[in-house]
């Protein structure tokens with residue numbers, strides 16, 4: 386089997402808390418983002434963009450997440466608030482994939498959203514190919530307008546995912562995968 390097929394057949398997500406440093410070097414990050422942006426894109430609209438969270442910026446973003454959390458849970462305990470503040474600081478690197486899908490005269494918005502999903506998946510796969518593990522997650526704050534504003538999203542932009550990237554010390558067990566018989570039909574038979 387080719388290296389590429391081995392990679393594709395073995396990829397699995399690793400919890401953010403299990404992703405440790407070192408994170409990607411600047412050159413590796415360039416490679417990751419270059420591959421993430423090499424996706425099918427009907428109309429060449431680039432209906433996505435990336436926000437990189439590294440070092441202290443992860444906690445700066447965490448301040449915005451914690452602030453939204455406290456506003457909704459004024460009774461929250463200090464450890465809960467600290468947990469929320471750490472959300473983007475669990476892995477050494479987090480990349481937010483932002484969908485910029487918007488109404489267009491020719492290209493359906495749905496296709497633009499799918500392209501953002503492809504970008505996130507390419508990022509995950511590129512991370513694996515470089516020897517990292519990754520996890521594509523959203524969690525509540527991806528859908529929180531206050532957090533999105535603080536992260537600099539325009540009103541029409543959406544978080545497609547926060548892709549967490551790092552090294553894994555103990556690869557997890559795989560999970561059951563779909564049986565092809567359950568998801569594949571042959572048209573006309």
Ligand SMILES: Cc1cc2nc3c(=O)[nH]c(=O)nc-3n(C[C@H](O)[C@H](O)[C@H](O)COP(=O)(O)O)c2cc1C
Nearest residue numbers: 396397398399520521522523524525545546559560
């Ligand atoms: C758009 C999107 C958002 C996701 N958000 C979360 C999330 O918030 N929390 C979570 O535990 N998994 C989330 N997942 C699922 C994980 O990325 C991952 O697929 C899951 O942990 C199963 O692992 P696997 O990739 O090895 O199959 C999300 C997946 C997608 C496609």
